[in-house]
Amino acid sequence: MPDVIEVPDEPARSAAAGEELRTGTVDLLGAIAYGALTAYERLAQDGAGAPTLADKVTLATMAGRQVDHLERVRDRLGELGADLMEAMTPFHRAFDDFHAHTRPKDWLEGLMWVYVGSGFADDFYAEVATHVDPATRALVEEVLSDTRHDDFVVEHVRAGIEADPRVAGRLALWGRRLVGEALSQAQRVAVDRAGLTTLLMGAEGVDVVAVSRTFSRLVENHAARLRRLGLQP
């Protein structure tokens, strides 16, 4: 028996708006699931090139975490009466393109990809999740707060730059490339999926200024991550 998604604050909300909210919620979960699946694949590939076996083990645990997120989102979709495969479909293109356009050339670029790419995606989900039902929001917040491997990435990238300061310029460029591609895919998703945009904007409907403010916040958070890596944003 699927959960009913509660529509907060507005008992007089129309059936159409309620349906859009449901679509948006399923979209959000579908995006997180497909994002987790593709991040798992990236981490599995990067792990094969890890410099030490200990690094390989850490990458494996990071990949395992993505699978865990995928499974939990799949279960929540099931509770909502939605199908995982269908929910992921609208996001194939954005994530596949993102991956095709951002192939790390080495171990450090791979680590940055995880930290910068997942960080950006998580911020985007957090913006959208403000307006979903409480159970979904709790799940999304739990998944997003799973930053236990950030320190591993930050330490390794900083150590890599210390060992060879010339890589800093290349990695800073790489960071700009990652955020540029992430922004363009996020914008595509926001334009294509009305339900998601409704969530992003709240009940007041789409507002170009609000959209642009959201994207500004995403870019600011990205810059903070680059600075934490010791890189010029």
Add this chain to the structure above:
Amino acid sequence: MPDVIEVPDEPARSAAAGEELRTGTVDLLGAIAYGALTAYERLAQDGAGAPTLADKVTLATMAGRQVDHLERVRDRLGELGADLMEAMTPFHRAFDDFHAHTRPKDWLEGLMWVYVGSGFADDFYAEVATHVDPATRALVEEVLSDTRHDDFVVEHVRAGIEADPRVAGRLALWGRRLVGEALSQAQRVAVDRAGLTTLLMGAEGVDVVAVSRTFSRLVENHAARLRRLGLQP
């Protein structure tokens, strides 16, 4: 504070035998951990060639399960005051060689690899785990009983044979190759690691007849798995 491994039944057991039991327990956990890490890598690679996205998701969850086993074994090693990386070291060669000598050529061979290879390894661990301390045994049994994906493999391999009966001969040969390689690596490990052999044999010490009986059981279980796949062992 590391757990003390209880030595059952024999209060007068010598310190040397106790130490051998401890080494054997750490060996068993190290073998399971490295086996899980390499199975995760195999599954991650196979997933990239999965025929459908749904199959890819299933392979990802199977890979995630291996990471989960790795982490739980790492935690148990920590409780025993042992280090994961050190515990895995003696098993690099056996598993790496097994992987190098058994590269699946397609999706069906990959599925069989998982079912037949993991099945054999799990049976081997089960033989060894009879004599370890209760907490370790409980963990190993829980990890080994995690056969929730067996049906997926059996259904897909059977469907593959039904779709093209000519593959049955090739897959049966592949099964023989897998068990031959698994046996030779298991024998190598048993010869190299005295602690493991002690566990395998129990307190009575190494006995060639008992060793050969153990390996007979492993081969019989392997044959049962092949028959379940619809293949001639």
